[in-house]
Amino acid sequence: MFLESYTDLELSKQAELARMKRLATYLLALAVLIYIAASMFEGQAVWVGFIAATAEAAMIGAIADWFAVTALFRHPFGIAIPHTAIIPSRKDVIAQQFGPFVQQNFLSEDVISRKIRSMNLSRRVAKWILEKDNARAIAEQIMASLDGVVRVMNDEDIQVMIEGKIKDRIRDTSFAPLIGELLSFVTSGRRQQYLFDSTVDFCLYLLEDSEHDIKTKVGQETPWWFPESVDSAIYKQIVRSTSKMLYEIQVDALHPIRKRMIKSMNQFMDDLKHSPDIAEKETAIKRDVLEQPAVRDFTVSLWTDIKHLLLEQSENPDAELKQAIEDAVTRFGRNILKDEVLATKINGWAEDSGRYLIGAYGHEVADLIADTIENWDPQATAERIELQIGRDLQFIRINGTVIGGLAGLLIHTLTVLPGLFGFSF
Numbered sequence: 001m002f003l004e005s006y007t008d009l010e011l012s013k014q015a016e017l018a019r020m021k022r023l024a025t026y027l028l029a030l031a032v033l034i035y036i037a038a039s040m041f042e043g044q045a046v047w048v049g050f051i052a053a054t055a056e057a058a059m060i061g062a063i064a065d066w067f068a069v070t071a072l073f074r075h076p077f078g079i080a081i082p083h084t085a086i087i088p089s090r091k092d093v094i095a096q097q098f099g100p101f102v103q104q105n106f107l108s109e110d111v112i113s114r115k116i117r118s119m120n121l122s123r124r125v126a127k128w129i130l131e132k133d134n135a136r137a138i139a140e141q142i143m144a145s146l147d148g149v150v151r152v153m154n155d156e157d158i159q160v161m162i163e164g165k166i167k168d169r170i171r172d173t174s175f176a177p178l179i180g181e182l183l184s185f186v187t188s189g190r191r192q193q194y195l196f197d198s199t200v201d202f203c204l205y206l207l208e209d210s211e212h213d214i215k216t217k218v219g220q221e222t223p224w225w226f227p228e229s230v231d232s233a234i235y236k237q238i239v240r241s242t243s244k245m246l247y248e249i250q251v252d253a254l255h256p257i258r259k260r261m262i263k264s265m266n267q268f269m270d271d272l273k274h275s276p277d278i279a280e281k282e283t284a285i286k287r288d289v290l291e292q293p294a295v296r297d298f299t300v301s302l303w304t305d306i307k308h309l310l311l312e313q314s315e316n317p318d319a320e321l322k323q324a325i326e327d328a329v330t331r332f333g334r335n336i337l338k339d340e341v342l343a344t345k346i347n348g349w350a351e352d353s354g355r356y357l358i359g360a361y362g363h364e365v366a367d368l369i370a371d372t373i374e375n376w377d378p379q380a381t382a383e384r385i386e387l388q389i390g391r392d393l394q395f396i397r398i399n400g401t402v403i404g405g406l407a408g409l410l411i412h413t414l415t416v417l418p419g420l421f422g423f424s425f
Contacts, residue, residue, distance in 0.1 A: 010387060013387050024401070028063065038051040058408065061402075062400055065397045066400075071086060072386075073390075095374045098369060099368075099369040100370075107366070109354075109355045126333040126343075138325075163295070166295070174282065177272060207246070
């Protein structure tokens, strides 16, 4: 099916086409009238013959061009003369040829590449972004799209997907080696000694700060009949011995306990990175954790919170997310204008994308054009094509009338003029 009704523009073209047809027909009629009048008085004066010859040739030229133009769209006078009504009768052939023609000459990779390259899309996009309110319009469109996508999503499917992704990521990630590497970095070089000294300082502070608790604990652990002085002596001995050991460890970099602790720390970090036993324990811990209902509850609440936040932000005209997107878009536009390398990359991406799309889907466009034209009604197709180019084709009729008349005048002149001067060929 073709379009069933004319648009206002097409109605205007239709009126203009009708006017041009009338003008060309009036010229033909004028040539006919002049020829008839000149034929009636041709023998009375020499100059009348010139007029008759001119009108006759103009009439022939007009009729010939009328036939040629009309034969494109319909049978002249409704008579099925061979090779007339070319467009309606050959519509399907034209469709099959027109699609590949458009693809080869307008949708080729080289043509599209040259066009995209000449457009300098990155600069155009950047300047458009920086025009007033355009960045805000982009942010609003992005927010509206997010709102639409979030609303149509199935919550249960998203929750299952999030839960699966989180569990897969936890299962696939080995945390022990990461912790080992982090500890190795933190304790590398002199930082290990500083960290150890800080730990000793903390233990000394903790020992001093816990005086009352230690006294109470000593009193609870000794028999009830122990005198308080004995409890105090035990407390003082414990604190004195512990403090002395800590101070010795702190000031003596080669203290045996210090060396043992550092060695144990290094061994622990190495085991975190390489020990199969720790890897197995980590796997078991992760398996137990992932089986807990809390993980499911976390994924459900995570998507619920994200969805609520996105919907809340999309409904708020002054939302922080919308403003952040607008600022990001604006910065992107400014960066394109300032960074020639970035602009060149974007132009290259656009060109590569255009070449890929044309290479992958150009034939689809050609097939679409061919199929669309084949589905048009033959007569309606002829009418619409005539509507688009018919006005210009009427100039062929007008030019045929004028040029034919001038050619007839020239021929008649060349034929008669020598005789007027007594010459014969």
